[in-house]
Amino acid sequence: MQRVKLHLAYDGTEYSGWQIQKNTDHTIQEHLERVISRYDPEFKRVYGACRTDAGVHALNQIAHFDMSVDIPEDNIATALNGDLPEDIVCWDAEKAAEDFHSRYDATGKIYRYRIDNGSFPHIYHHRYSAFFYEDLDLFSMQKAVRYLPGKKDFSSFRAKGCSSSTPIREIFSAEVYPQKDEEIWIEVSGSGFLYNMVRIIAGTLIEIGRGKISPAEMEKIIASKSREAAGFTAPAAGLTLVEIFY
Amino acid sequence: MQRVKLHLAYDGTEYSGWQIQKNTDHTIQEHLERVISRYDPEFKRVYGACRTDAGVHALNQIAHFDMSVDIPEDNIATALNGDLPEDIVCWDAEKAAEDFHSRYDATGKIYRYRIDNGSFPHIYHHRYSAFFYEDLDLFSMQKAVRYLPGKKDFSSFRAKGCSSSTPIREIFSAEVYPQKDEEIWIEVSGSGFLYNMVRIIAGTLIEIGRGKISPAEMEKIIASKSREAAGFTAPAAGLTLVEIFY
Structure with missing residues (x-):
């Protein structure tokens, strides 16, 4: 398992916010998880630093997840962007320490x-x-x-x-x-x-x-x-x- | 009848362009005509200076129409904006000479x-x-x-x-x-x-x-x-x- 740190930008206008919710499948987290699962069969969850509300935008939201497949660091963002909608952009991805946590480590x-x-x-x-x-x-x-x-x-x-x-x-x-x-x-x-x-x-x-x-x-x-x-x-x-x- | 000159801005992303077409009711002209008709029962047509294509934006598209009701010049834009979708804005409206033509008079x-x-x-x-x-x-x-x-x-x-x-x-x-x-x-x-x-x-x-x-x-x-x-x-x-x- 390799922990991965994602840098995300999104236009929140069309989304019900970051966090997965009942009653809607149109959240940033849901879209991201759907795309990551296509590459990683063992993928479970992506954790965001901020649970931005419906309609709120991000230029640099940070998220992390554990990756079981071996994709070179430089190719991760490109792979995700190929499948993400136009208003969600992963503009960087880097391998992180296994105990890195996007939310709890934020200062x-x-x-x-x-x-x-x-x-x-x-x-x-x-x-x-x-x-x-x-x-x-x-x-x-x-x-x-x-x-x-x-x-x-x-x-x-x-x-x-x-x-x-x-x-x-x-x-x-x-x-x-x-x-x-x-x-x-x-x-x-x-x-x-x-x-x-x-x-x-x-x-x-x-x-x-x-x-x-x-x-x-x-x-x-x-x-x-x-x-x-x-x-x-x-x-x-x-x-x-x-x-x-x- | 009073000829009216409109200054329009729009985000064209969601529209099939300026001009009314068969097969879609989602054009700028169509939305504008729908709103003007609510104020003016005798309204027939609004003429735009440019037939912008699907997805093309405008900061100052000019259009004209003949108005049979008496709305003060300063209130026309506000009235239209109240009913137009958020991505179409009428930012000014002025009474024009009866022979003014948005398209043919453009230099x-x-x-x-x-x-x-x-x-x-x-x-x-x-x-x-x-x-x-x-x-x-x-x-x-x-x-x-x-x-x-x-x-x-x-x-x-x-x-x-x-x-x-x-x-x-x-x-x-x-x-x-x-x-x-x-x-x-x-x-x-x-x-x-x-x-x-x-x-x-x-x-x-x-x-x-x-x-x-x-x-x-x-x-x-x-x-x-x-x-x-x-x-x-x-x-x-x-x-x-x-x-x-x-």
């Missing part, structure tokens, strides 16, 4: 939230961004985001149904910056994230950009440890898993 | 051909670009493209089935330039284009980028007036109608 992650703030949705970006028509105040959003970094109780940005045993997470960095085609990108890196955490942070920053919440209020929202204090959960389409650290 | 067009030349298809761009793995030589493509501008017989870049009465067209400008995320963009503006002309030009430039045809050969390809002399027809997904001049 950090970067998420990006893309806001299309033009006067109409840009057709090149509409699947990968959330469209908001009202002019968002970038400077207010940039002021507010500075309250996020640090090791804190992030209960305010934790959705119902979160199964984590603790609401404490460390945010390493959080930034809001303008991009071409009238987009605003929010990028947050941290040790890990609670359920819907980045989307609730994005929704809160959008409310701040709209002027409905003042930037300084962000500190109180965090301190309140209350989901009600924060903004709405921004749409899944705007979210991309960008990177995972080990 | 020029700009097309863009996007090539993803990374080592794997970029998930943010995969629907709007054609992926080519082999490193393309940008400088060769830039040298070759200089032979295009001018009023010429472009039979070499004319697909079978082209119904135009003449192969003479004027290309105003043609450029090849690098973009972020390892893309190469080809942009061509001209008085008008023959059937598949931009896609055959793109295919020829890709062959030149691969080193299979020398840049200077471009002059001979044009002079030959023979479709066989030119390269392949590059995939529709890479093509975007960018602008129409009046």
